[in-house]
Amino acid sequence: MRSARAGRNPAEVALAAGISPETLRKIETGRLPTPAFGTIVRLSEVLGVPLSELASVWRTDPELSKAS
Numbered sequence: 001m002r003s004a005r006a007g008r009n010p011a012e013v014a015l016a017a018g019i020s021p022e023t024l025r026k027i028e029t030g031r032l033p034t035p036a037f038g039t040i041v042r043l044s045e046v047l048g049v050p051l052s053e054l055a056s057v058w059r060t061d062p063e064l065s066k067a068s
Contacts, residue, residue: 002028004047017042030063 001024005013014024019039026032027039044051 017046
Protein backbone atom coordinates (compact mmCIF):
# COMPACT_ATOMS: atom_id res chain seq x y z
CA MET A 1 0.00 0.00 0.00
CA ARG A 2 2.77 2.39 0.90
CA SER A 3 4.41 2.09 -2.50
CA ALA A 4 1.03 2.46 -4.22
CA ARG A 5 0.50 5.74 -2.37
CA ALA A 6 3.56 7.06 -4.25
CA GLY A 7 4.20 9.96 -1.91
CA ARG A 8 0.55 10.94 -1.49
CA ASN A 9 -0.35 12.14 1.97
CA PRO A 10 -1.49 9.10 3.98
CA ALA A 11 -4.19 11.10 5.79
CA GLU A 12 -5.69 12.23 2.48
CA VAL A 13 -5.63 8.68 1.08
CA ALA A 14 -7.21 7.28 4.24
CA LEU A 15 -9.97 9.86 4.35
CA ALA A 16 -10.71 9.41 0.63
CA ALA A 17 -11.06 5.67 1.29
CA GLY A 18 -13.33 6.28 4.27
CA ILE A 19 -10.93 4.96 6.88
CA SER A 20 -8.91 6.61 9.59
CA PRO A 21 -5.26 7.52 9.00
CA GLU A 22 -4.40 5.21 11.92
CA THR A 23 -6.09 2.28 10.16
CA LEU A 24 -4.07 2.94 7.01
CA ARG A 25 -0.91 3.17 9.11
CA LYS A 26 -1.72 -0.19 10.72
CA ILE A 27 -2.34 -1.82 7.32
CA GLU A 28 0.93 -0.47 5.92
CA THR A 29 2.98 -1.59 8.92
CA GLY A 30 1.37 -5.03 9.22
CA ARG A 31 -0.28 -4.35 12.56
CA LEU A 32 -3.64 -4.93 10.84
CA PRO A 33 -2.80 -7.94 8.67
CA THR A 34 -6.37 -8.77 7.65
CA PRO A 35 -8.32 -5.59 6.92
CA ALA A 36 -11.95 -5.89 5.89
CA PHE A 37 -12.57 -6.61 2.22
CA GLY A 38 -14.49 -3.34 1.83
CA THR A 39 -11.47 -1.45 3.13
CA ILE A 40 -9.26 -3.09 0.52
CA VAL A 41 -11.79 -2.32 -2.23
CA ARG A 42 -11.93 1.36 -1.24
CA LEU A 43 -8.14 1.65 -1.01
CA SER A 44 -7.83 -0.07 -4.39
CA GLU A 45 -10.15 2.51 -5.93
CA VAL A 46 -8.50 5.50 -4.27
CA LEU A 47 -5.00 4.35 -5.20
CA GLY A 48 -5.94 3.22 -8.71
CA VAL A 49 -4.62 -0.30 -8.12
CA PRO A 50 -6.78 -3.10 -9.52
CA LEU A 51 -7.98 -5.66 -6.98
CA SER A 52 -6.44 -8.39 -9.12
CA GLU A 53 -3.02 -6.79 -8.63
CA LEU A 54 -3.51 -6.65 -4.86
CA ALA A 55 -4.61 -10.29 -4.89
CA SER A 56 -1.51 -11.24 -6.87
CA VAL A 57 0.74 -9.54 -4.32
CA TRP A 58 -1.09 -11.31 -1.50
CA ARG A 59 -0.74 -14.71 -3.21
CA THR A 60 2.99 -14.36 -3.79
CA ASP A 61 4.00 -12.84 -0.43
CA PRO A 62 4.27 -15.61 2.18
CA GLU A 63 4.05 -13.16 5.08
CA LEU A 64 0.79 -11.66 3.81
CA SER A 65 -0.90 -14.93 3.01
CA LYS A 66 0.23 -16.45 6.32
CA ALA A 67 -1.41 -13.60 8.24
CA SER A 68 -4.91 -14.34 6.95
